[in-house]
Amino acid sequence: MSPLAAALVLAGIALVAVLAGLALRRGQGRARRGGHGAISSRELGIEAGAFGERATLLQFSTEVCAKCPATRRLLADVAASRPGVRHVDVDLTHRPDLARRFRVLQTPTVLVLDGAGAPHARIGGAPPRATVIAELDRIGGVHV
Incomplete structure (x- = not known):
């Protein structure tokens, strides 16, 4: 192969890699609608009653996730400011079965669940506060 062809x-x-990176970055922190059927605390291996009456911010994390601690603080703060909303953090480090079940390809991944445990939105990557609040507002009746 000639040097010009190799170049x-x-x-x-390099161009394909840059475009793929930009496409992935564009989707970070954005909410996508829909999801699985209702999720129970039992299938996540957490205590019964951990979900909120009106909504739950379900965060999937791992031990090595750099953005997970900041996301945990943000979601806990938003949940504390809204009646009936709770934040639940599930560590997937030793639970690859849950990562497969919920198709978690990156951490943090946040599912916004309604009071019945049905997912209304999925946010891949660290979510902006405004996105989380907008998704809670979309569920309805979850205002300060």
Whole structure:
């Protein structure tokens, strides 16, 4: 292969990598609607009654996640400011079965559940406060 052809191939690979990175970054922290059927605390291996009466911010984390502690603080703060809303953090480090079940490909991943445990939104990556609040507002009746 000539040096010019090799340089063009490398430039093409670099361009594809940059475009893929930009596409992935664009989706970080954005909410997507819908999800699985209702989720129970039992299937997550957490105590009964851990979910909120009106909504639950379900965070999936791992021990090595750099953004998870800040996300945990943000979600706990939002939940504390809203009646009937709770924050639940599930560590997937030793629970790959849950990662597969809920298709968690990155941490943090946040599911916004209604009072019945049905997911209304999924947020991949660290969510902005405004996105979390907007999703709670979308569920309805979860105002300060």
